[in-house]
Amino acid sequence: MVQQDGEAATLEEAAPTGLTSAQAAQRLAEGLGNDVPVRASRTVGQIIRANVFTRINAMVAVLFGIIAVIGPVQDGLFALVIVINTLIGTVQELRAKKTLDSLAIVNAARPRVVRDGTVVELSSQEVVLDDVVEVASGDQAVVDGVVVSASGLEMDESLLTGEADPVLKQPGDPIMSGSFVVAGSGRFRATRVGREAYAARLTEEAARFSLVRSELRSGLDRILRFITWLLFPIGGLLLYSQLFLGAQVTEEVSAGGTVSGPLADALRGMVAALVSMVPEGLVLLISIAFAVGVVRLGRRRCLVQELPAIEGLARVDVVCTDKTGTLTDTGMRLAEVRPLDGSHDVAGLTEVLAALAAADPRPNPSMAALRDGCGTPPEWPVASVMPFSSARRWSGVSFTTPEGSRHWVLGAPEALAAAGSPALAAASAVAARGLRVLLLGRADAAVDGPHTVVPVALVVLEQRMRPDAAPTLDYFARQDVAVKVVSGDNAASVAAVARDLGLDGAESPVDARELSPGEAHFGDTVEKATVFGRVSPEQKRSLVAALRRGGHTVAMTGDGVNDVLALKEADIGVAMGSGSPAARSVAQVVLLDDRFATLPHVVAEGRRVIGNIERVANLFLTKTVYSMTMATVVSLLAVAYPFFPRHATLINAVTFGIPSFFLALAPNTERARPGFVARTLRLAVPAGLVSGLAAMTTYLLVLDGASVPTPADRTAVLITLCATTLWVLLLVARPYVWWKAVLVAGMVAVLLTALLTPLGQAFFALDVSDPGAVVTALAVAGAAAAVITVVRVLDDRFLARRR
Structure with a gap:
């Protein structure tokens, strides 16, 4: 801005020249730098601790400790699964951290600071006390300070105070970190940096994604707490029951050279039951699914600020987007x-x-x-x-x-x-x-x-027009995701662009100047209309809030300071990488390459992750329910538990453990819906009950009044349980594709290898020499599969009618 008279000067001449490089280096050495993290990323140590020291790992470690004392070693195989899963989860999350941190460096704010009389770009961490920081429209203050020069400088402090009106700043006025420039330009001197500045609390918080209520996390936590508390009474009841049979079973297991006796045998039965009750791989598979999702999106130059943001992406059913920079080139x-x-x-x-x-x-x-x-x-x-x-x-x-x-x-x-x-x-x-x-x-x-x-x-x-805009809108239409264009431009101009792109409802644009958030019909208008023009920043926030009150999960895309309030209000804020630092700081997702066409991949990745987690949860909770059912029946009938821990390891690996790993990473385009816990339990509880009762039915039939089960009896129960739960796997794995058929066939092959080869029979203590027991097992399994199928079909029809 050029001015010729002596009383007016350029912005560079009017403001102080700032610190020298030597002064800045000295302040940095004295600890007066802006030492706040670039983003809220967990350290390597925190990731390792989070994956190793879990509630489930603690339970499994206690059970393994029991087997380590009484033996044999085959019965401790379940602990190996935990070690492998923990390693996989840690490696995947470390990969996600690497991707996030590398992308965060690209996305990080680069404040302009006056050093040695010239304006240079630095990282936020390089700003020191008394630095003179230059800001203009769209910039976010990274430290606290006092204005030293201003040219129409207006700051939006709504993220700090809730006040939406911009505040005009004059020399001497305070600047709070976290506020952003909506108009004009100026310079301010840093007075508080690092942990003393508001940035240490707000800028980090703005850049951190946290779901106010994560249905997935809270639902799983409730289920796991319930399972944890049930372990104690069921384990105690089972141990008490088995102690009365220990002398009868001792002869069978003492041949292995391990600790024998009533207590040891009872402990083996208890461990076998409790191991299956613990959904050992569920939490780890969730972490893996989130981490893989972040890595996949990172390859598309999409920065997800925090792993749980993917849950919100899966539930999105309305996308609000600006026109300029998304549907049209900037x-x-x-x-x-x-x-x-x-x-x-x-x-x-x-x-x-x-x-x-x-x-x-x-x-x-x-x-x-x-x-x-x-x-x-x-x-x-x-x-x-x-x-x-x-x-x-x-x-x-x-x-x-x-x-x-x-x-x-x-x-x-x-x-x-x-x-x-x-x-x-x-x-x-x-x-x-x-x-x-x-x-x-x-x-x-x-x-x-x-x-x-x-x-x-x-x-x-x-x-x-962006060449990818029309295909992107078409994708959302096919996926039942409503798109609403919310722009500050003239409503007729916005509608013309939307019509050219084939957006439904573009024929009836709404001029937002005629709308008032306080009006009774505001929510209905927002619900029905597709194109909104002349929308103010405050109206954008009100529009998003109205959609959320209507039960929608809203993603808001934007790139300017006028989008910040709406980005913060939305369930998922999506900012463009070239947008203002203020917009990027409050968004949960940043499209670093500015491609609107990346958004369908973002939504699809969220659906894939959450849909697959629901499938995996169905499998693991089915296992938990049938284990509880079997343990309860065994305790009430005072019979020996039909499995050794090694049998539980084989069943868990073949029916749920290995398949769930592949299902957690499979394609899935179904939009996530509320009611995760209820939907999961609707299949897991009846399937688990039927599977557990079927296994016990086979057990009682082959036991035929005997007090001590033979290896053939145990094998028959194992066959029934494996066949029934593999059928549950088939029901959960729908829709069917070739690789899912190969996966199930592979699991059947592993099971047959253990049942029919001398090495497998010896290692797992299996015996298929009794044809009558095998036929009985298969017949009971067939009947159980039929019952589970009928329950699933009736439940699907009931849900379809409700929808």
């Missing part, structure tokens, strides 16, 4: 300057536009198009400036020209022209063609004070 081209009367020629108006563009130190896309399309600006001294803001929707500059003072404003026609005026009608006609229209007006007084505007010309800008 870059624009000056198409026409159309005078509204004969008193000004195009050449003279082009000169004015060039001067306005040159006076803006941080031009937005519209000003950048004028700068590129209007040629060399005249050297007119600037007398006063009114910077652009989303709330005003116009900017202005007062110049000192050879002809005297001239005051020019440029902005939205609706903001500068009177309702019903010819200028506004002409602007609306051009906007209806999908073009961006600005109104150039002449003010009768300085632009930073009271004045009256006379419309002079229409400035027409062309926008280019």
